[in-house]
Amino acid sequence: MKAKFLIPLLLFVVLVIFLAIGLNRDPHEVPSPLINKPAPAFEIAQLAQANKTFSPASMKGQVWILNVWASWCVACREEHPVLVELAKSGQAPLIGLDYKDKREDALVMLESQGNPYMLSAFDANGRVGIDYGVYGVPETYVIDQAGVIRFKHIGPLTLLILNQKIYPLLADLKKS
Amino acid sequence: MKSIFLVLVSVLYLHIAYANDAAPLADDPVTEQRLISISEEMRCLVCQNESLAGSRSDLANDLRREIRTLIKEGKSDDQIRAFMVERYGDFVLYRPPVKPITWLLWIGPFVILAIGIAFLMSYLRRRNAMAATKVLSEADNQKIDALLNTLGKNDRDGIHG
Numbered sequence: 001m002k003a004k005f006l007i008p009l010l011l012f013v014v015l016v017i018f019l020a021i022g023l024n025r026d027p028h029e030v031p032s033p034l035i036n037k038p039a040p041a042f043e044i045a046q047l048a049q050a051n052k053t054f055s056p057a058s059m060k061g062q063v064w065i066l067n068v069w070a071s072w073c074v075a076c077r078e079e080h081p082v083l084v085e086l087a088k089s090g091q092a093p094l095i096g097l098d099y100k101d102k103r104e105d106a107l108v109m110l111e112s113q114g115n116p117y118m119l120s121a122f123d124a125n126g127r128v129g130i131d132y133g134v135y136g137v138p139e140t141y142v143i144d145q146a147g148v149i150r151f152k153h154i155g156p157l158t159l160l161i162l163n164q165k166i167y168p169l170l171a172d173l174k175k176s
Numbered sequence: 177m178k179s180i181f182l183v184l185v186s187v188l189y190l191h192i193a194y195a196n197d198a199a200p201l202a203d204d205p206v207t208e209q210r211l212i213s214i215s216e217e218m219r220c221l222v223c224q225n226e227s228l229a230g231s232r233s234d235l236a237n238d239l240r241r242e243i244r245t246l247i248k249e250g251k252s253d254d255q256i257r258a259f260m261v262e263r264y265g266d267f268v269l270y271r272p273p274v275k276p277i278t279w280l281l282w283i284g285p286f287v288i289l290a291i292g293i294a295f296l297m298s299y300l301r302r303r304n305a306m307a308a309t310k311v312l313s314e315a316d317n318q319k320i321d322a323l324l325n326t327l328g329k330n331d332r333d334g335i336h337g
Contacts, residue, residue, distance in 0.1 A: 027224060033265040100234070126238050133263040135221035135235055 032133055032152045039066070039143050040131040047098050047106055047120035054121040056147060059095070063173045065166075066141040067117070067157075068097045068129060071105040073137040079156035080113050086162060087116035091170050092142075096120030099129045099137050142166060144173045207247050214243060214256055218268050227270070 034040075043055040056066075067083060069076040087094050096117035098106045103122065110117075123129055132141070135154075142151040151169055153161060212229050220231035228236050239260075246256050260268050272278045312320075 030221060030265055030267045033262060126235075127242075130238060130242055130263060133265075135264065 028136070029154055030135070032149075034133055034141075034149050035152060037149060039141070039147050039149050040128075042121075042128045042131065044128060045122050047096070047103065047110075047122040049119075050103070050122070054095070054119060056143070059093070059143070060147055061145050062093065063142070063144050063170055064093045064095060066095050066097060066132075066143060068099050068132070068134050068137050068139040068141075069120075070099045070101040070137050071109040072101065073099075075156045076138045077109075077113070079138050079158075080116070082157045082159055082162060083116040084114050085159065086157070086166070089167075091167060093118045097128060097132075098122050099134060100124065100126040140166075142169055142173070144176075207244060210247050210253070211240060211243055214253055215240060217270050218260060219270055221264055221268065228268075 039056050041056060043053050046052045046054050065086070069079075083094065094117050096119070098120045100123065106120070106122075110120075121128070126134075132139075138156055140153045140157055141149050144150050150173060151165065153165070157166075215228035216230075218228040220226045220228050220233055220236045222233040222235050223231055226233075226236075228239055243256055243260075246259060251259070257269070266272055266278075272281060274282055
């Protein structure tokens with residue numbers, strides 16, 4: 001008979017567990033359906049050399065990182081030193097996707113803050129961003145040798161994410 | 177007098193400011209109608225409590241433009257929905273699709289309701305059974321009669337309580 005009085009307590013504990021998990025999740029981090037899918041193809045002009053184009057197909061055979069950024073995006077400025085760090089590590093080529101930006105503004109930002117990108121593609125109207133499911137810059141994708149998206153991070157990268165997620169993943173992908 | 181005039185003028189200007197903000201209507205009302213019916217069922221990912229139809233965020237603008245192009249290309253509503261889900265996941269749909277991962281979401285409330293009804297039924301049955309088996313003894317009956325009698329007498333004497 002005593003067990004009966006424990007039922008509300010048990011229900012309460014279950015509720016607390018549900019809330020603890022639910023409330024600690026960031027509702028802005030929507031899981032991307034593109035993970036483990038081929039990176040959408042595109043071919044658009046580059047940022048620095050407008051007469052040249054960039055296409056993900058040209059990166060086939062190597063593990064690379066795509067970082068969506070813009071000069072108007074405050075969080076991108078925050079993330080910038082981390083990207084410089086990533087570029088310095090030489091672990092994987094870093095390609096930028098300059099999202100809905102003005103060419104001059106973007107170039108000025110790279111000049112003043114350093115350019116971690118091997119090159120940046122210039123997505124003036126955000127059409128490529130839509131194909132990649134971008135809904136808030138900055139976003140970062142790790143793409144493998146076969147051109148498959150293996151990881152996506154929404155929001156500014158930090159050294160912690162770099163060390164705990166991206167570097168181990170890069171090492172893993174390069175082995176295969 | 178002058179201040180009233182000023183207020184009137186500023187109100188006029190306010191009106192102009194709003195007029196500038198009005199969204200450009202598409203040339204084709206049929207397309208626009210379909211755009212609204214599709215995008216009302218979709219979540220804007222930037223401001224998640226707004227529908228894609230109602231949001232003024234930049235991304236929502238772009239996506240509406242994208243849906244408009246798809247409609248003009250002759251894509252069906254389902255194809256357009258699939259286009260969005262491919263990019264942003266089921267999360268963009270306000271009405272989640274029925275599939276193994278969402279079964280709990282869809283039938284969960286009914287399961288909980290069924291459990292509740294089962295509990296209520298068994299409780300009521302138990303209570304009825306208890307009431308039916310309770311038989312008053314002779315002594316109890318006498319006690320009740322005595323109590324009723326004194327109550328009746330008090331009433332006649334005008335004493336209450």
